[in-house]
Structures are given as C-alpha cells and as structure tokens.
Amino acid sequence: MSDNLHEKATALFGQVIDLSENQGRAFIEKETEKDSELREYTLKLYLSFLKEQENFGNHEPQKEEVTKREIAPYNTVAQRSLNLVEKIRQVPKKKNTLIIVILLLFISTFYVYATYIRNQLKEMEVNEHIAILKANKTILNQWVENQKMKVKDIASSSLVQNATLQLTALYDKDGSDFYRSDTVTLRSITKKLSRLSKNENILGIGIIHKSIPMTLISTGVLDQKSKLSLFNGKLLAEGAYPVYVKVIGGNTVFFPPIELDKQVYHEHQLQDEYVSECHFATPIIIDDKIEGVFNMSLVSKKTFGKLFRSTIHGNSSEVYAINKRGQMLTTSRFLKELQQSEMLDFDTTKSSILNIDLKVPNGNEQTALYADIHKDLDSPSPQFSGTLTEPYINYLGNKVIGAWVWFPEYQIGLIHEQNYSEFNRSIYLFDITFLLIVVIAVILGMIVIRSNFKLHILRKKYTELQELGQYQLIEKIGEGGFGKVYKGEHRLLKKPVAIKLLKKELNGTDALDRFKKEVMVMASLDHPNTMKVYDYGTSEDGQFYYVMEYLNGISVESMLGTKHAITINRGIHILLKVCRSLEEAHLKGLLHRDIKPANIMICNQGGAYDIIKLLDFGLVKEMNTSVSQQTKINRIGGTPMFMAPERLHDPYNADARQDIYAIGAVGLYMFSGKYIVELISQKMLMGQDSIDNLLTEDIFKEVSLPQKLIHLLFSCISFNVEERPENIRSLIEALEDLSQEYPWSEQQAKEWWKEFDQYS
Known part of the structure; x- marks a missing residue:
C-alpha cells in the first residue's frame, strides 16, 4: 500500500466522520467512483471506526449483524476487525467500567474531603481564634507592664513621699479620727494629689497606711463641702485586702475591676457616686523602707475595658475579660443591645462591666465555655487555656463557638467568641465550591473520556502520517x-x-x-x-x-543563559573535547566553520557525566577544494560573534585556523561572558593585528584566569593567522597541559549534574 493511497483515504475519512452511516457510505462511493482500490481502503477505515465507536456506546447488538453482512463484500480485513469487536463485546462495557471508576473516585474524594480536608479547614479557623487570643494576651501583658512602670514612677515622686510622711505622722498623732483633725493639711495634700492625677491622666490616687489597711487619703469621690474624699479613713474590704498584703510584701500589683463593697467598707452614699475602676498598687519606699501603699485608679470602661477592641473582626466576633465568678470585666461589643434588654434593666447608662454574668439568658445555667474554664481551674493540673468548637449558647443567647485563656497572676480570663454560622461560613463556601468543582469535573471527565475514545480511533488512523x-x-x-x-x-x-x-x-x-x-x-x-x-x-x-x-543535556549557550557559571577546569575540559572532535574532521580535510556555544552540548549519557558533543556540521568545507570548485553552499556563513575576521575578506579561505579562532572566541565567552568581536571590532577596522593589555583588562577585569590560559585563548583569536596555534593538535596539547593543572573529575561532574537535574 502506498502512502499516497493512505493519505487520500484518511482525507476522505475525515470528511465523513460526523455523518450518519448511510450518508458516509454514499459520499465515499460518489468520491471514489473511478478508484475501486481507494473506495475499498476508505470503507475499511470508516466501517472499522463505526464498529469501535459502537463498542463504546449503548447501541443494540442486532445492528452488528447487519453491518457485518453489508461490509462482507468489501474486505476480509474489515471482517477480522468485526470479529475482534465481537470478542470485546463479550466483556463488560468500557463505558460502564469507566462510570464505576468515576463513581468510586467521586465517593473517595468526598470521603477524603469530609474526614480530612474539612477538619483541616475547621482547625485553621480554630487556630485563628487561638492566634487572636494570643495577640490579646500580649496586648494585656504589655499594658499592665506599662501601667506598673507608671505607678512606680508616681509613687517615687517627692510629692507622694512627702504626703505619705505627713499622713503617717497625722495618723500616729490622732489615730483613726485623723481625717477629721487637721482638715487644712488634708485639703492641701488632696489638692496637690488631684492636680497630679489630672496631669497623669488617671482617675484618682490613694495612699494607704503601711500597717493598717486603711485609706489615709484619696482624690476619688470628693465631698462638695469639705473638698475631701469620702474614701478617707475607710478600711479595705475582703476583696482588696489580699492585694494590700502582696504590696506590703514589696510587689507591684494589677487589681482588676471589682464591686465597691468588696474594695472598702462604705456607706450607701459612696455607692451612688462610684464609677467602676481598675487599680495598680505599689509600695511607697522611703530610705529603703516601705512607708505606705500607693494606689492608682483608672476608669475601667475607658482603659482596661477597651483594650481588646483592636482585634475584633467580622460581624459577631468578640473578645472580653471575666473574673473567676463569671462577671464581665470589659465593655461588651454589643453594649447597646444589652442596654435595650432586661439584662441591663433597659438602662442606657449602665455598663456591661461587673453587670453581665456568663449565664444562658432567662435562666441561671452557666454558659458551656465558662463551665469548661471552671473545670480546668479546679483540676490538679490546669492548662489555663482551651477551645470549644461544638456550638453553645452564650450570654447574649446566640449559638457560638469560643476559645479562652486564663491569667493566674491577675485572676482573670480572656474569652474570644464568634457566632457559629459566621465561623462556618468559609467552610460552607468551600463546601459549595468543592461540590461545584466535582460536578463540573465529572461532566467534563465524561465528555473528555468519550472524546478521547474517538480521538484514540482517529489517532490510530493517522499514526502512519507521523512515520518516517x-x-x-x-x-x-x-x-x-x-x-x-x-x-x-x-x-x-x-x-x-x-x-x-x-x-x-x-x-x-x-x-x-x-x-x-x-x-x-x-x-x-x-x-x-x-x-x-x-x-x-x-x-x-x-x-x-x-x-x-x-542527547540528554544542555548546550553551553543555554547553560550560560541560566546563570550556571563554567569553572576554569570544566571550561578547559569542554574546549579540549571539542578540539578532539575537530581533530578527526581536520585530519579528513574538513572544517566545521560554525563552532559556537549553541553547537556544543554537555551531556549525561547512561551515567557518564559531561560527555561533550559537537553539533551542526552544516557549514563544513573541504580544505583542499580549489576556488573553481566552490559552489553556492560555500558562501559566507556562520555566526559573526565567533567568525574568524579573514573570512570577511576571503570567503573561500579554507584554513584550519579559522576553527581555532572560533575555539578561542568560545573560550573567552565561556569565561568572561563577553563577545570578543564587540571589543575588538574597532581595532580590526583600524588594521591592528594584535590585542594589547588594555583589551585584556576589559575582558577579564571581573574574572580571574591563569595567565597561561589567557595567553592561549588570545593567541587563538589573533588577527594575524600566523600567530595562532599551527594546527588543532598543538591546541590540544596546550589544553592537555592545562587540564593537568586544572583537572575536571568524574565526581565533580556527577555532583554538578545532580544539582542541575534537580534544578531543571
């Protein structure tokens, strides 16, 4: 069978592939009326294709018998194809098998997604909550440390220390009635301390006796008549007393917000004017002795209560502080909603601080997260942190998930909560996206599978067109x-x-x-x-x-283009192997005339590394051919960057030293990255036949090469042909001497190829 017959048949076959069987037959018979051989061969291709396609689809088996009878007169080869189809039809349908495989893949993909990927997404969301808590923990610790430094600075001031000594002396003189005896002195001290608290932008200052937990003086809640604080002379209550003991022991302490009746013993009048506060207390040290306790008060809702607003995200996330009794110590993000509910008695002036308990609304049941916190703190080995990713009802009555961290040194905890629906939103979106992708993939897969089957049939018919x-x-x-x-x-x-x-x-x-x-x-x-x-x-x-x-390798040009430097010893190795290839050609009277980095391949062949191959003898020329014998193929050709200058003057010159010149130019380019022709073109036009030291410095000012190698390469590119090495053998001997001084080992080549193969 001729390729011409096959080409005509496949061309006809391509025109009828999308027609019905009757239309296809009629078209083929019409186009091949005068060529029975072409008709027979084309019908063989076409009918074979129809039967293979039938095997893939859902056609009824009766149609096969009709087809067999119809094509019987045409060709026995087609009959054998149909017999093969008959055997294939005895096993389960390919299409059904593919559908089963796709379903199994679909099920396994969903299983992996549901059991692993979805859990990973959920874990990522939880980790985000933990990260937010860690950030807030850092914020709190930094704020506390800054305020401790501030309270120490104020306590060490001369104003506070002098006031402490005066007040102590007054107490020692008049006892517990001191605050009624010398009101002039007390007013003077109160005025000075009030000015100090205003300058320091704090709510109030208090000084407590060194031996008795009694407030000697305070700038908070001043009486309108006496201009003295109603806290003067008040004893600390059970909530503040442990803090007092720590400070007397020499510690500086942060005191989170607590109710007034747990701070001091007081009359009802104090409660009406009290604003929720947090405190920092430190010892007043004079001459290395503790002479009293200094207390700095801050408005909770303006300072501590706002610390955690910066990390709020989304529509429902919230970070707030609590004490061990489950009372909120900071301002709720949803304060307005709380003030408009019975939780804050519909009072728009009330704060959430100390007024909101972590309980499920309309009941006394603790929130699940607060119960987890208590369980951890009461355990023998508390972890002081945890998460609850199963949804629970929070103090607002919303279904949320949460994470928490506890500060044993402050006896408070931080909670981060987010509505469960918002927490799962990204997962839901991913679910929908994943489902859509899977559905689209299944649809496209079915289309591709059916199309590929048809293409496979066509590919078999056209395979011969790709054969040489x-x-x-x-x-x-x-x-x-x-x-x-x-x-x-x-x-x-x-x-x-x-x-x-x-x-x-x-x-x-x-x-x-x-x-x-x-x-x-x-x-x-x-x-x-x-x-x-x-x-x-x-x-x-x-x-x-x-x-x-x-060849499995890379050209010198490509290697230099990917910034893979060629070392001196490897460069000598490459040049030497190229010269040995050229030596055979020269001995047979042939010049290469197009030696350049693109025609030198560095190969890895069967575990042998750095096998050098010289390519492209397309410009080869016989050295002994007379000018009269030259043809058009011997006109000037080659790459100008590596072409010997004499070829420009004498295109028919056939001296072996032209290849030697190209070797030198390639060597200079390998080691310096510069084309010699760019640097010496002006000198050539001026008629110079040598390269001076200045040009040498221009080429190698950033490259350190041995002088012996530089001299050899420059002798190769000398404009004076007589100054170049006499023949390729002399160049080989010079390179062999250099290779003894700068050897390139098999192990070095192996290490380079390991790195290159990984990179490539």
Missing part, C-alpha cells in the same frame, strides 16, 4: 533556518533519536545540497565527541531528513 521509515515522530524540540528537529523513536527498538527535517519550501534550493552534505560529513565522522548520524531518507512527499543520536 522506521521512525515515529514524537515532538518538535527545535527549529532553525533550514530545518526542524524532532524527538523521535525507532518503532521496533523504541530507542529515542533526534530527527532533522529540511523545510519543504527549501526543496530544490542550494539548502538541500548543504543539508545532504551535512549528513554525509557527520556520517563519516566517528569520534565520540561528535554527534552521531544513524540514518537518512526522503519521505513520500519528498521531504529530506536524517536521524541522529538523541
């Missing part, structure tokens, strides 16, 4: 001015190869002669550092190609 003799084209890996290079495979041996095809439009031009010459030259070279040619031929449509070894 014994080779199968796989993918294009490069393209040049004359041809395209494909990765291919030997159909029988399954050995990878590279196949170069001359572009069709160049048939009948001198490029074809050059292409054929390149094949003959490369086929005549056997050196292991030269790219090997295995085969050549011409396709049915007249396209010339040749087959060469497939």
